Amino acid sequence: MSGVLLEATALDKSYGRIRVLRDVNLTIGAGESHVVIGPNGAGKTTLFKVLTGELFADGGAVRFEGQDVTRLPAHRRVHLGFGRTFQVAKVFPRLRVQDNLLVALEARVRRANPLGRVPKARADTFPEAIEALLNDTGFGQQREAIAGTLAYGDRKRLEMAMVLALEPAVMFLDEPTAGMSAAERQATVRLLQSVKRKRGLSMLMTEHDMAVVFGLADRISVLHYGQLIATGTPEEIRHNERVKEVYLGDGDEHA
Amino acid sequence: MQNTSFIGCGFRRDVLILAVVMGLALCVPGVLNRGLVFIAGMIWINAVFGLSFNLLFGLSGVLSFGQAMFFAAGAYATAVLTQHFALPLVPALLLSAVFGGALAALVGSVALRRSEGVYFAILTLAFAELIHLLIANTALLGRNDGLAGLVRPRLGIGSWQVDLAAGDNFYYFIVGACGLLILFIRWIVDTPFGRALQAVKQDPERAEFLGIPVRMHRLAIFVLAGATTAAAGALVAPWAQIVTPELAHWSNSTNPILYTLLCGSAYFWGPVLGAVVLSAVFYVTRTLVGMSDMVTGVLLLVVVVSLPGGILGLLARSTRREDKR
Numbered sequence: 001m002s003g004v005l006l007e008a009t010a011l012d013k014s015y016g017r018i019r020v021l022r023d024v025n026l027t028i029g030a031g032e033s034h035v036v037i038g039p040n041g042a043g044k045t046t047l048f049k050v051l052t053g054e055l056f057a058d059g060g061a062v063r064f065e066g067q068d069v070t071r072l073p074a075h076r077r078v079h080l081g082f083g084r085t086f087q088v089a090k091v092f093p094r095l096r097v098q099d100n101l102l103v104a105l106e107a108r109v110r111r112a113n114p115l116g117r118v119p120k121a122r123a124d125t126f127p128e129a130i131e132a133l134l135n136d137t138g139f140g141q142q143r144e145a146i147a148g149t150l151a152y153g154d155r156k157r158l159e160m161a162m163v164l165a166l167e168p169a170v171m172f173l174d175e176p177t178a179g180m181s182a183a184e185r186q187a188t189v190r191l192l193q194s195v196k197r198k199r200g201l202s203m204l205m206t207e208h209d210m211a212v213v214f215g216l217a218d219r220i221s222v223l224h225y226g227q228l229i230a231t232g233t234p235e236e237i238r239h240n241e242r243v244k245e246v247y248l249g250d251g252d253e254h255a
Numbered sequence: 256m257q258n259t260s261f262i263g264c265g266f267r268r269d270v271l272i273l274a275v276v277m278g279l280a281l282c283v284p285g286v287l288n289r290g291l292v293f294i295a296g297m298i299w300i301n302a303v304f305g306l307s308f309n310l311l312f313g314l315s316g317v318l319s320f321g322q323a324m325f326f327a328a329g330a331y332a333t334a335v336l337t338q339h340f341a342l343p344l345v346p347a348l349l350l351s352a353v354f355g356g357a358l359a360a361l362v363g364s365v366a367l368r369r370s371e372g373v374y375f376a377i378l379t380l381a382f383a384e385l386i387h388l389l390i391a392n393t394a395l396l397g398r399n400d401g402l403a404g405l406v407r408p409r410l411g412i413g414s415w416q417v418d419l420a421a422g423d424n425f426y427y428f429i430v431g432a433c434g435l436l437i438l439f440i441r442w443i444v445d446t447p448f449g450r451a452l453q454a455v456k457q458d459p460e461r462a463e464f465l466g467i468p469v470r471m472h473r474l475a476i477f478v479l480a481g482a483t484t485a486a487a488g489a490l491v492a493p494w495a496q497i498v499t500p501e502l503a504h505w506s507n508s509t510n511p512i513l514y515t516l517l518c519g520s521a522y523f524w525g526p527v528l529g530a531v532v533l534s535a536v537f538y539v540t541r542t543l544v545g546m547s548d549m550v551t552g553v554l555l556l557v558v559v560v561s562l563p564g565g566i567l568g569l570l571a572r573s574t575r576r577e578d579k580r
Contacts, residue, residue: 052464078466090461092454103454106447107465114468114475118447159461166466 005030005065005170005202006051012059013043013050013226020046022226024060028170033196033203035213038223039247044206045087045174047223051204052084052172053077064170079111083168087175089155093148097139097158100147101130104165129165136198137161137191153184157191164195173205177212189215214238222247266445269523270438277434284423291538296426296494298534299433301510303487305526306440307480308511313520314444315476316456318376320508321383322484324362325355327390327503329485333492334402335395344408344419348432348489355485356478358386363477367470380505387503401499405492419493429490436483441523443479452476513551517558519565528567 006028013021020043028034036044049055051062053074061070069077078084092100105126110116134143137157142150147158156176163171176192177185189212195201207213213220213234220237222230224247230240237243283295304326311317332351336342342350366378390396397403407420410428419425443449451472454462459469492498501507514529533551540547562569 054460073468074463075466075468078464084464086461090458090464092457092461094457095453099450103450103462103467104465107451107454107462107467110447110451111466112468112471114448114451114472116447162461162465 003030004028005032006204007063008051008060009063010060011047011050011057011062013046013055013057020226021050021057024223024226024228026221026228026231028202028204029219031196031200031202033192033205033216033218034221035217035219036204036206036221036223037208037213037247038206042223043226044223046226048084048172048174048204048206052082075112078166078168081167081169082172083163083166083170084172085156085159085163085174085176087178089152089159091147091150091155091158091162093146095147096143097134097145097147097150098130098143100158100162101133101165102126104162105129108166133161133165136164136195138187153180153187156180156184156188160191160195164199167199168201170202170204173203173207175206175208177207177209185209185212188212192216266441269441272524273434273437273441277430280430281427284426292423292426293494294534294538296429297491298530299429300487300490300494301514301530301534302527303433303436303440304484305511305514305530306437306523307484307487309515309520309523309526310440310443310476310480310483312512312515313522313525314449314456315452315473316459317473317477318372319379319477319480320376320505320512321362321379321381322480322511323503323505323507324379324383324386325359325481325484326488326491326507327386327498327500328358329355329488330492330498330502331390331396331402332485333489334405334498337408337493338402338405339395344410344493348486351489352482352486355488356482358485359478359481360474363474363481367474367477380508383503383505383508387500387505390503391500396500399500401497401501402492403497405496405498407493407496425494429494432490433487436486437527440483444523448472448475513555515565517555517565519567521564522567522571525565525567529565532566 004027008024008026011021011024012019024047036047038044046055050057053069053072053076056071061068063069064077064080067080069080092103095103106118109118109122130143137160139154139157139161142154147155150158177188180188192203193216196203217234220232220234221228222237222243229246230237230243232240280295280299284292287295304322308319308322311319329351332354333347336347336350337344362379362382366375366382370378391399407425410417410419417424419428451462451467454465454467455469455472463469488502491502511526513533514526517532518529519525536550536554537547540550558565564571
């Protein structure tokens with residue numbers, strides 16, 4: 001692992017009197033796939049929201065490439081290189097597939113300025129970029145399709161393509177295979193592996209499917225009642241007694 | 256191509272439609288009487304009013320119940336600037352639009368701060384009532400009586416002078432000005448900004464996580480719509496030659512909503528057609544006291560309940576069915 005890209009220190013978050021995250025410390029190395037696992041209600045989604053700027057932490061700090069982003073709103077973090085997909089894929093349902101990607105490409109150029117223009121020379125490169133993104137994510141001849149009519153697996157793929165259009169440095173994937181069939185799941189793992197290989201992306205993801213987790217992770221962290229109880233390589237996590245006890249069970253049938 | 260986005264029609268086709276409609280509108284004074292020419296002018300102004308509202312609602316998913324405040328702001332600003340300060344018409348209209356935009360920036364930065372959806376709508380309604388009361392209690396603005404006897408100014412560039420009070424000159428001026436405003440609004444829709452607004456409407460969270468600052472975009476379109484609404488209102492002052500606090504009344508805020516819902520918020524031309532249809536209803540029922548409100552109400556009820564896409568939605572569906580045969 002070469003250098004730390006994102007570093008969260010002593011994160012705390014409460015909803016009212018319920019403390020959802022306690023003193024969470026976590027890093028993502030450059031080019032690393034880091035998977036956070038844990039039972040439902042462990043605080044995975046909250047951790048995601050705090051890291052990506054959807055929510056602000058009550059305590060602790062998030063640093064990205066050395067810059068403190070703890071109080072930065074989500075769109076500003078995106079400008080720095082954050083990409084995020086959602087548990088239930090979010091696309092713009094009434095736009096065509098290619099216009100979904102166009103919005104993403106334009107957003108990347110325009111950044112925070114609502115009236116920002118897209119230079120013509122730049123706009124001319126978009127059709128090619130859309131083509132490349134569709135190829136990378138395995139879309140066929142569906143660019144004219146209305147996004148809302150796509151099958152769920154394709155919607156996930158489109159969302160991924162939209163985020164890749166931003167050329168992020170780190171990608172946050174919230175249960176990338178949730179709700180998928182076994183075949184779609186395998187396809188997604190292959191897609192993520194190839195994206196990672198091609199683009200050298202860092203990733204942080206949450207996932208329940210252990211085949212996916214162990215297929216993708218360079219490092220695994222285990223969240224339990226808002227606390228990180230273990231961080232390590234897949235091998236270390238597989239044999240960690242505490243993890244077995246609270247989450248993996250015997251572990252063998254998953255792995 | 257239908258349903259793919261806000262419009263369905265391409266930019267060039269819409270410009271062509273606009274050109275044809277403007278051409279037809281220029282013939283109106285030749286065939287219709289003075290009263291109907293006045294109504295035709297009001298339809299143009301109301302079409303811009305409706306389109307401005309739909310920039311918010313149909314394009315960006317921002318529902319405002321208080322657009323009349325910007326309409327009134329534009330009307331009063333032009334009245335005051337041309338009568339009290341003797342400013343020439345075009346600068347007065349431009350300043351009125353700027354004033355409407357500034358007012359929208361003020362209202363929007365408060366109302367959009369913490370609220371969305373219906374809360375935002377109610378806040379805009381509250382602001383509009385505030386403006387209504389403010390106008391009705393300001394001596395400079397003529398209190399409840401408004402400002403009457405407004406004189407249509409001359410339009411002059413160097414030695415070229417047109418007396419807008421003469422004949423139907425001001426009607427032609429309205430057609431030209433509204434045509435430009437409609438072109439501008441249509442252009443906005445096709446810009447990256449317009450696409451980002453559609454994205455914000457369809458999924459604000461996804462938009463935010465593509466790096467689109469959602470609140471900033473909502474505020475920007477609110478300001479822009481405030482400016483175009485004020486520009487439409489500004490044309491009313493010299494056209495009707497009177498401005499009253501009624502322009503800021505909540506019932507005037509419902510007008511663009513009615514135009515839009517009647518013919519379809521998903522269609523660029525929806526509010527325009529709505530302005531035409533409702534003006535026709537008002538005209539036909541003008542002698543029957545209270546009848547126009549009833550007809551409007553029943554019409555709207557029928558459309559909203561049985562035609563969710565409005566009249567244009569119905570037309571689009573029936574042409575698609577034709578295509579399939």
